[in-house]
Amino acid sequence: MKEEKASTRNLKRILLVGIFLLTNAISAILVLRTSPLIVSLGPLKRLFIGSSQIMLPLSNFFYLFLVIKLGEYWSKEKFYRSLYVATFVTAIVVLGISIYFSSLEAANYPNYVFSQFNIYLPSLRIYSSLQILYISVGILSLIYFHLPRGGELDIRNPSFKKIAWYLSIILVAVILFNSLSDFTNFIVNEITLYKKYVFASPTARNELPDLGDYYFKIIFIRDNTEENAVILHPKQSEAFPDIGNQPLIRYTLFPRRLVTQDLEEKFFKENENIDTPIYYILARGEGERSDTIFPNHSVKAVSVTILYNNGSSNTIRNIDYTPAFLKNLENFKIGVLKLK
Amino acid sequence: MILLFFISYLFLFFWLKLLLPKKTEFLEIFSTTSLIFLGLSGFIPFILREYVGIGYRFSGYEILLIAFLLLTIEIFLKRKYKFIRGKAPLKGFNKPKLPTILFTILSAVILLRGFLLPIRGWDAISLYDSRARIFLSGLKLSELKDLSTYDDFNYYYYFSYPPMTSVIHTVFYSLGISRVMVVYALFFCSFLAYLYLLLRKSRIHNFLKVGLFLSVLLNSLLLGQINIAYTNLPLIAFQVGALYYLLRYSEEKSLTHLVISSVLLAFGNWTRSLEPIFVGFIFAAFYLIISEKGKSLARKLFLGIGYLLIPFVTRTIWFNYLHTSVGSIGETTPGLGTILTRILDSLYIANLIEVVFFIFIALFPIMLYIFLIIISLIYRKLGIPRTYSKREAVLIIIISTMVLLMVGGTLYFSTTFSWWNRIPESFLRSNLLLIPISVIFLSLAMEK
Numbered sequence: 182m183k184e185e186k187a188s189t190r191n192l193k194r195i196l197l198v199g200i201f202l203l204t205n206a207i208s209a210i211l212v213l214r215t216s217p218l219i220v221s222l223g224p225l226k227r228l229f230i231g232s233s234q235i236m237l238p239l240s241n242f243f244y245l246f247l248v249i250k251l252g253e254y255w256s257k258e259k260f261y262r263s264l265y266v267a268t269f270v271t272a273i274v275v276l277g278i279s280i281y282f283s284s285l286e287a288a289n290y291p292n293y294v295f296s297q298f299n300i301y302l303p304s305l306r307i308y309s310s311l312q313i314l315y316i317s318v319g320i321l322s323l324i325y326f327h328l329p330r331g332g333e334l335d336i337r338n339p340s341f342k343k344i345a346w347y348l349s350i351i352l353v354a355v356i357l358f359n360s361l362s363d364f365t366n367f368i369v370n371e372i373t374l375y376k377k378y379v380f381a382s383p384t385a386r387n388e389l390p391d392l393g394d395y396y397f398k399i400i401f402i403r404d405n406t407e408e409n410a411v412i413l414h415p416k417q418s419e420a421f422p423d424i425g426n427q428p429l430i431r432y433t434l435f436p437r438r439l440v441t442q443d444l445e446e447k448f449f450k451e452n453e454n455i456d457t458p459i460y461y462i463l464a465r466g467e468g469e470r471s472d473t474i475f476p477n478h479s480v481k482a483v484s485v486t487i488l489y490n491n492g493s494s495n496t497i498r499n500i501d502y503t504p505a506f507l508k509n510l511e512n513f514k515i516g517v518l519k520l521k
Numbered sequence: 522m523i524l525l526f527f528i529s530y531l532f533l534f535f536w537l538k539l540l541l542p543k544k545t546e547f548l549e550i551f552s553t554t555s556l557i558f559l560g561l562s563g564f565i566p567f568i569l570r571e572y573v574g575i576g577y578r579f580s581g582y583e584i585l586l587i588a589f590l591l592l593t594i595e596i597f598l599k600r601k602y603k604f605i606r607g608k609a610p611l612k613g614f615n616k617p618k619l620p621t622i623l624f625t626i627l628s629a630v631i632l633l634r635g636f637l638l639p640i641r642g643w644d645a646i647s648l649y650d651s652r653a654r655i656f657l658s659g660l661k662l663s664e665l666k667d668l669s670t671y672d673d674f675n676y677y678y679y680f681s682y683p684p685m686t687s688v689i690h691t692v693f694y695s696l697g698i699s700r701v702m703v704v705y706a707l708f709f710c711s712f713l714a715y716l717y718l719l720l721r722k723s724r725i726h727n728f729l730k731v732g733l734f735l736s737v738l739l740n741s742l743l744l745g746q747i748n749i750a751y752t753n754l755p756l757i758a759f760q761v762g763a764l765y766y767l768l769r770y771s772e773e774k775s776l777t778h779l780v781i782s783s784v785l786l787a788f789g790n791w792t793r794s795l796e797p798i799f800v801g802f803i804f805a806a807f808y809l810i811i812s813e814k815g816k817s818l819a820r821k822l823f824l825g826i827g828y829l830l831i832p833f834v835t836r837t838i839w840f841n842y843l844h845t846s847v848g849s850i851g852e853t854t855p856g857l858g859t860i861l862t863r864i865l866d867s868l869y870i871a872n873l874i875e876v877v878f879f880i881f882i883a884l885f886p887i888m889l890y891i892f893l894i895i896i897s898l899i900y901r902k903l904g905i906p907r908t909y910s911k912r913e914a915v916l917i918i919i920i921s922t923m924v925l926l927m928v929g930g931t932l933y934f935s936t937t938f939s940w941w942n943r944i945p946e947s948f949l950r951s952n953l954l955l956i957p958i959s960v961i962f963l964s965l966a967m968e969k
Contacts, residue, residue: 234878235878237881239877310892311888313889314892317896321900349729350728352896353729353736353893355889356893357735360739363741364744366741374638379638389641389646391642416673416674427672428675429647429651431647431651432646432647432650435654438668439668440671441672441674444671447671
């Protein structure tokens with residue numbers, strides 16, 4: 182009987198230590214997912230990270246029970262007290278690391294910590310924020326199971342409110358700390374916005390501040406096409422995320438009719454006798470997709486008007502357009518082709 | 522034309538000043554006037570344009586007429602002549618205290634800033650403001666599907682959200698106000714004002730009050746919403762307004778408060794229809810109405826059905842409109858049978874783990890606020906012998922419903938759309954209401 186009890190006790194200990202180690206290991210793997218050690222695991226890296234992501238919520242759920250149980254077992258054995266203290270020390274260390282790297286990130290530039298230290302900050306923030314919950318619940322558990330009834334700190338005593346009050350203050354302080362770190366970014370963005378938009382000269386002002394030079398491209402297309410025109414544009418894709426997005430370009434081009442690349446044939450079939458001007462947007466794919474070109478077939482054009490990166494433009498009349506023409510253009514930003 | 526804007530706003534302000542109890546504060550009337558003004562601007566002109574054929578250039582007059590009628594009814598039918606006899610309603614306000622003055626200055630800065638900003642946010646440009654500009658040109662919403670005849674990617678895009686913010690933009694443009702970002706500043710100020718009023722009245726330590734208020738004000742997720750013309754902030758403002766009046770109703774049992782809460786909820790449904798969070802408010806209102814003592818069953822039924830019907834009016838109009846204009850736009854608004862079948866299909870371990878993980882990761886940026894709720898619940902369960910107050914119960918019902926919808930909705934999406942786990946940001950934005958709710962709940966749970 183005694184042996185059974187000892188084995189149960191050992192099993193309980195192993196289980197609690199297992200939860201403690203496993204949960205922290207999972208969180209650490211996710212924080213250090215691009216560290217040389219994890220990367221050196223090769224194909225096993227995906228397995229480690231994938232299984233950690235799946236197990237993270239479940240393990241943290243058990244961790245919550247761990248801190249509650251450790252609070253309850255505090256007076257039982259030194260082992261439980263040691264593990265209880267270990268959870269607190271871990272929490273404080275993780276919080277300290279999180280605060281340090283968050284302030285580094287705020288003081289430098291977005292993604293600074295990731296690029297310099299291979300530390301994935303969102304996961305570190307998850308890790309550290311959960312520690313606040315564990316500290317709070319751990320303290321509550323200890324108070325609930327061990328402090329004498331009727332005393333100042335009795336959970337049923339009105340004075341207990343003080344404890345809860347302090348816990349709330351700690352939590353609110355952490356929230357404020359997090360918010361203030363983000364608030365620094367907010368202020369930086371705010372200053373950039375005012376410089377770029379509100380206090381900029383009308384010619385340099387981008388009326389759509391979040392979309393880079395898209396505004397200048399779409400204004401060029403608008404200014405070089407009639408309001409009753411039909412405009413064929415590239416299909417929505419990674420190569421053309423903005424100029425291929427019909428609702429987005431309609432914002433500026435309305436009331437012009439818009440036709441996406443994939444429905445070009447259908448449009449011409451259904452509108453054989455159309456007498457309104459028809460244009461193609463001339464565009465090259467963005468970034469690595471710069472080989473993608475629209476239109477990707479030959480077209481007889483009345484004119485081709487091109488905007489260059491330096492802001493200058495020119496018009497070529499009566500041209501037989503081929504994709505090679507666009508491929509070889511230097512400093513090309515955007516263009517419009519009027520169909521013959 | 523811009524004068525119409527101010528006159529309508531003032532009429533609504535005076536109407537609410539007369540309608541609400543005498544000691545109602547300036548900030549409350551300011552917030553409620555703003556929300557009702559914006560709500561009416563986003564609803565009435567659309568109905569008149571789509572069903573009666575009155576163009577948006579008359580929108581200013583429509584709002585003015587409604588504001589005038591409401592004020593007239595209040596003065597003459599309810600015989601509140603003091604207003605006319607020269608006893609100006611503004612005299613009824615208490616002398617503002619320092620925090621109120623500071624709050625007013627903060628609101629003024631936010632509003633001024635709104636006037637300076639251009640339209641921002643991808644969906645704002647391609648959807649919300651785009652619809653507004655097209656409405657202004659004379660087209661109806663139902664005619665917008667013809668614009669997408671040659672778009673194989675976004676055929677029903679213009680119908681993916683109710684038209685509240687688009688119509689507000691149209692009305693502002695038609696009144697000659699081009700800087701519509703001020704609308705979002707107004708929504709933000711109204712929402713903050715309700716929060717400020719709730720926290721100020723709360724019987725918790727001042728230090729905690731300030732901390733809680735700042736933890737909402739400085740939250741980058743909410744603060745960021747004043748920079749983009751999305752629908753999340755307007756919905757939160759309407760819902761926090763609805764919550765404020767529901768909490769007022771739980772204390773004062775005034776029919777006016779219940780009706781305002783219900784109307785604000787209806788405006789919320791006219792802003793976003795995908796997330797049925799309003800159901801939690803209806804359950805909470807039912808709880809309050811049923812638990813009221815001394816009221817007849819008929820009266821309770823009348824109040825309950827009334828509170829239920831008003832938010833459903835806007836929701837029903839929108840879904841009927843969708844049905845008659847474009848038919849079905851997909852499986853985001855399924856019937857109850859389909860939902861239950863899909864949820865049952867989704868209940869296998871691998872999917873459950875994936876769903877829980879998705880919710881956990883998506884909500885992580887607001888996890889600390891969720892901790893506030895957990896700490897409040899543990900504290901209330903263990904620390905205070907008294908039973909839950911009605912105000913606490915209201916919040917618990919709303920939070921529980923949100924959690925159920927969150928889990929149920931994600932389970933449904935997980936077996937319906939292949940892209941369900943690629944929209945954590947959108948999922949988070951849909952649950953930002955948890956931020957103010959957690960703070961309000963903590964302030965109630967910690968009350969002396």
